[in-house]
């Protein structure tokens with residue numbers, strides 16, 4: 001009974017802003033984009049500039065903890081400046097249960113939409129070239145001293161053919177202890193290979209990101225039993241080796257610069273063989 005009442009109360013507290021409501025006297029809500037564990041994100045129109053903005057609200061039912069996590073995300077975004085990472089615009093609040101992070105809205109489709117919604121197929125070479133661009137963004141983040149910690153197909157938006165990296169909600173300063181920053185429940189689901197705020201965590205995630213792209217073109221023969229990616233995907237030996245290193249099935253890369261260098265070499269090799 002108590003659990004039920006708590007859920008009803010949370011749903012009431014977290015009732016989203018409706019279209020046409022104005023946040024912070026400036027951002028007019030167009031629609032709700034999504035509800036995460038600690039925030040609600042809206043597509044808004046900036047009434048001063050007429051441009052679109054992504055406005056993330058700390059979930060009111062999660063109180064100070066949600067505000068603290070959103071503030072961290074804002075602080076990290078503020079230190080990044082890259083045309084394929086949402087530009088920090090401003091912080092609003094906190095008022096009573098109200099805090100918002102305003103950032104650039106990246107117009108496009110997530111890789112998840114492209115693969116599962118629009119059924120786009122990627123060849124091995126396309127996957128390698130795309131990952132190369134993504135890894136360049138990730139290298140930039142690492143150079144600024146941060147680890148993204150959540151590189152997944154819903155967090156990469158394709159804008160004008162280029163991958164943009166969004167959602168820095170789990171990002172950490174390199175070497176920071178995630179257990180000290182995030183509630184245990186947020187960390188439980190993570191593989192041991194991606195729990196540390198070190199470059200190899202992001203590289204491991206990029207390995208999985210590539211597998212999603214590569215499997216988009218995979219058609220199993222009728223009745224074929226599932227086996228691992230190494231048997232199922234017909235890859236150039238150098239691509240396979242690269243993936244094994246990202247996924248820590250072979251000695252990993254020292255850092256993202258080394259992985260990037262190897263991926264550049266691989267992309268030249270594959271393009272030559274086309």
Ligand SMILES: Nc1ncnc2c1ncn2[C@@H]1O[C@H](COP(=O)(O)OP(=O)(O)OP(=O)(O)O)[C@@H](O)[C@H]1O
Nearest residue numbers: 033034035036037041054086104105106166167169
């Ligand atoms: N800057 C942005 N530009 C475009 N779309 C965005 C931007 N930020 C978030 N979104 C979209 O808003 C939705 C919600 O994103 P958000 O990252 O806030 O939460 P989530 O991913 O649903 O949850 P969690 O953060 O708990 O993983 C997603 O569909 C995401 O693609």
